[in-house]
Amino acid sequence: MTLRRALGRTGLDVSAVGMGTWRTFDVSGPEATAHAAALVAEAVASGTNFFDSSPMYGRAEQVLGDALAPRRDEVVVATKVWAKTAEEGRAQVERALAWYGGRVELYQIHNLVAWPEHLALLEGHLEAGAVGAIGATHWDPAAFGELERVMRTGRITAVQVPYNPLEREVEERILPLADELGLGVVVMRPFGEGGLTARTPAGFDPSRYRDFGVTTWAQALLTWVLSDPRCHCVIPATSRSGRPSENAAAGDPPFFGPHERDEIAALATAP
Numbered sequence: 001m002t003l004r005r006a007l008g009r010t011g012l013d014v015s016a017v018g019m020g021t022w023r024t025f026d027v028s029g030p031e032a033t034a035h036a037a038a039l040v041a042e043a044v045a046s047g048t049n050f051f052d053s054s055p056m057y058g059r060a061e062q063v064l065g066d067a068l069a070p071r072r073d074e075v076v077v078a079t080k081v082w083a084k085t086a087e088e089g090r091a092q093v094e095r096a097l098a099w100y101g102g103r104v105e106l107y108q109i110h111n112l113v114a115w116p117e118h119l120a121l122l123e124g125h126l127e128a129g130a131v132g133a134i135g136a137t138h139w140d141p142a143a144f145g146e147l148e149r150v151m152r153t154g155r156i157t158a159v160q161v162p163y164n165p166l167e168r169e170v171e172e173r174i175l176p177l178a179d180e181l182g183l184g185v186v187v188m189r190p191f192g193e194g195g196l197t198a199r200t201p202a203g204f205d206p207s208r209y210r211d212f213g214v215t216t217w218a219q220a221l222l223t224w225v226l227s228d229p230r231c232h233c234v235i236p237a238t239s240r241s242g243r244p245s246e247n248a249a250a251g252d253p254p255f256f257g258p259h260e261r262d263e264i265a266a267l268a269t270a271p
């Protein structure tokens with residue numbers, strides 16, 4: 001997959017398909033961590049260069065750091081601060097910087113928790129060069145009003161939000177505003193935490209989408225997200241070998257037009 005999508009004003013040149021680590025990288029023991037490293041190696045070999053984590057994901061941040069260590073210069077790390085107090089946030093950032101070789105390309109404020117405190121801390125790291133860009137994330141449409149306010153401060157350059165055929169609230173205000181402000185958009189939960197990929201819809205005929213390089217239902221869902229030009233990078237999580245490359249292959253254009261988007265959305269939302 002070509003690396004062609006700069007993440008908005010952050011200027012980060014990221015692959016269209018990245019990788020999330022919630023649940024899948026919260027593992028321990030030599031076998032499980034070696035498996036996580038193999039997933040990362042497969043993803044990188046397939047062109048994926050963007051990896052997302054958070055202190056909210058248990059051991060995932062550290063497991064990802066270990067897996068990325070041999071190829072740290074080839075990838076973009078997007079992690080988060082998720083803490084009620086400035087002090088706890090400071091400790092989280094110090095730990096993560098140590099795990100990621102002293103720098104994090106995109107530091108995000110998870111669920112907007114204590115965002116004024118963390119924003120000030122991250123701006124200090126930005127100035128010092130340990131952080132490349134600052135973002136904010138939220139999964140809940142009820143918080144999108146607050147996310148909009150943070151976006152309008154001019155102090156962040158990327159957002160991370162959910163977007164899939166069952167969760168389209170970002171189309172109303174977040175994606176238009178991100179576009180207007182030139183912010184990078186990272187899309188979480190492209191498979192609705194696996195609910196959308198639990199079964200392939202009976203009516204899905206991959207041969208209809210061959211010209212888009214789509215051969216599986218999961219690729220159709222990723223291509224659906226990337227067909228919105230306001231979305232720069234989509235970050236599916238997987239625990240299974242073979243899927244990082246399957247997912248990465250969806251990052252190559254051409255992407256869907258309105259007609260194919262409607263077809264995929266109809267299949268995904270059919271009872």
Ligand SMILES: NC(=O)c1ccc[n+]([C@@H]2O[C@H](COP(=O)([O-])OP(=O)(O)OC[C@H]3O[C@@H](n4cnc5c(N)ncnc54)[C@H](OP(=O)(O)O)[C@@H]3O)[C@@H](O)[C@H]2O)c1
Binds near residue numbers: 052191192193
């Ligand atoms: N900031 C936030 O509030 C927030 C919230 C949620 C998520 N996130 C981020 O976004 C990432 C992605 O979201 P998510 O993990 O919730 O859900 P997701 O990526 O929508 O779905 C993950 C599920 O999809 C399955 N899957 C992956 N590739 C597949 C494929 N090719 N074919 C079929 N099934 C496939 C996985 O199963 P297998 O493991 O069996 O492959 C897993 O159960 C997270 O890991 C995290 O980094 C952020």
